[in-house]
Amino acid sequence: MAISRRFMLAAGAAGLAGALADPATASAAPPASGLWTPAGDLGIAPANSPAANRSALVAALSNSSAAVYFPAGDYQVDNSGVDVVIASFAGALAMAPAARFVFTAGANRGLVFRSGTGARFYGLSTAFATAPTQRVDAQECLLFDSTTDTYVEDIRVDGSAAAGLLFYRCTRSVVVGALITGTMADGLHFANCQDGRADRITTVDTGDDGVAFVNYASGPANTGGLATNLSVTRSKARGVTVVGQSGVTIRDAVIDTTASAGLLCAYDSGWATRVPDDVVVERVRIARGGQWVVDGHGGTDSGFRVISTGRVVASGLTIDSPGVHGVFASGSIVTLVDVAASNTPASGFLLQAGGTYVVDRLTAAETNGIGFNVNGCDRLDYGTITVRNAAKTHDTHRAIDVESTARVFGTRAWVSDTQATATGYVVGAYGTQKGSLGTIVAQVSQRALTVDNPAGLGYTLA
Secondary structure: OOOOOHHHHHHHHHHHHHHOOOOOOOOOOOOOHHEEEEEEEEHOOOOHHHHHHHHHHHHHHHHOHHHEEEEEEEEEEEEOOOEEEEEEOOOEEEEOOOOEEEOOOOOOEEEEEEOEOOOOOOOEEEEEEOOOOOOOOOOOOOEEEEEEEOOEEEEEEEEEEOOEEEEEEEEEEEEEEEEEEEEOOOEEEOOOOEEEEEEEEEEEOOOOEEEEEEEEEOOOOOOOOEEEEEEEEOOOOOOOOEEEEEOOEEEEEEEEEEOOOOEEOOOOOOOOOOOOOOEEEEEEEOOOOOEEEEOOOHHHHHOEEEOOOOOEEEEEEEOOOOOOOOOEOOOHHHHHEEEEEEEEEEOOOOEOOOOOOEHHHHHHHEEOOEEEEOOOEEEEEEEEEEEOOOOOOOOOEEEEEEOOOOEEEEEEEEEOOOOOOOOOOEEEEOOOOOEEEEEEEEEEEEOOOOEEEEOOOEEEOO
C-alpha cells in the first residue's frame, strides 16, 4: 500500500519544524513512504477481535525495526490480564488522523514498550472503551520502560487509570506535540530518565500533576530534562513538578487552575526522592495555582513552591490568584528575577526556614498578607523589590517583613499603597540580623511609611 504525500506531511515531516529548539533534540525523520507496512498486512485491523489485535500487535512489533502504518479506524486491543508488552521495538509506528488504539480494560495498562533503541511514533492516539473513573496505581495508558532515543510526535491520550504517558529509566526520550486528557494520575511523567525532552505539551483534567520530572532515590541517578511550550489546565494536584530530578529546565508554560501548587520544585521525603539541583524555570504564567478545591481537597497551596532543593533559578514568572502565597520557598538555594505575584490570599513572597535567596525585580501586588516576607533564612540579597497595596487583611500592615535572617543585603525597596485607606505601609526588621535594607522609597497616599527596625539593619529613605 502506498502512503500519500499528504499523510507523510501530516504524520512525520512536521517534526522537522516542531522539534525542540535545543540542539540535543533533533527531529526524527519518518521512513520514506515506500517503506511503510500497512497494519492490516500484519493481521492488525479494526474489524478484528480485541484478542486478535493484541496478539498480532505484540508479534508484529516485538524485536522489530518495521515501519507500520495504521489507516483510519478504531483498533480494539484486549489489555486485560497481564501487561501487553512490546519488547525491543526499534522501528516506526504511524497512525492516520482518525486511527486510534481503543483498550478494553479501563483499569489496566494500555501498552508497554520495553527496551529498544530509536523507536519513532507519529500520530499515536489512544482511548478506552469505558473511560477510567478511578485511579489504579501503576496502570499507565502508555509506558516506555528502559528505552533509548524514543521519539514521539503528535500523540493523543484520552483517559488512563494512572498516568497518561510515562517514561521510566529511559534515555533521551523526546515528545513533540501531545494532548493528554482525563487521566487519573499525571499527564506526562518522566521517572529517573536521562535527558527527557518535551515540547508543545497540553494536559487537561489530570488526576495528578500535568507534567512531572521525578527521580526516586531507589532508581538510577539520571539527570537532565527540558520541557517547553506547556499548557496545563485543571490539575487535581500540581501543574508542573520537578521532584528529585536535577538539571531540568522548564520554559514557556501556562498553568491554569490546580488543586496543589501551580509549579513545584522539591525534595520529597515521602516518595524518597533525590534532592533536585540546577533547575531553571523561565517565562511561566500561573493562574489560580493551588486555588482549586476539587473532590473535597485542595485550594490551600501556592503558585510557585520550592522545598529543600539545591540551586533553582526562576525568571519571568507571573503568578495571579494562587491558593495561598504567590511564591513559597523553604530551605533552598533560589534566585528569583522578574517575578510578579498578585491577588494573593497570603504573602506575595514567603521565603523561610534556612536557605539562601537572591532576588531582583520582584513585584507583589494586591496581597492580603505581607507583600515580601522573609523569615529565618541564612542569607537574603535583593536588587529591587516593589510592594503595592499589601497587607489588605493583615493587621500588622507590613508591606515588607524581614526576620531572623543572618545576612541581609538590600539595594532598593519600593512601597506603594494607592488605596483610599492604606493597608501596607510598614517595613519591618526583627530578630538577630546583620546587613542593610538598602534604600526604601515610599509612595503611600493616605498614610506615612513606618520603618519598624528593632533588628538595627541599616537603611536610607528616599
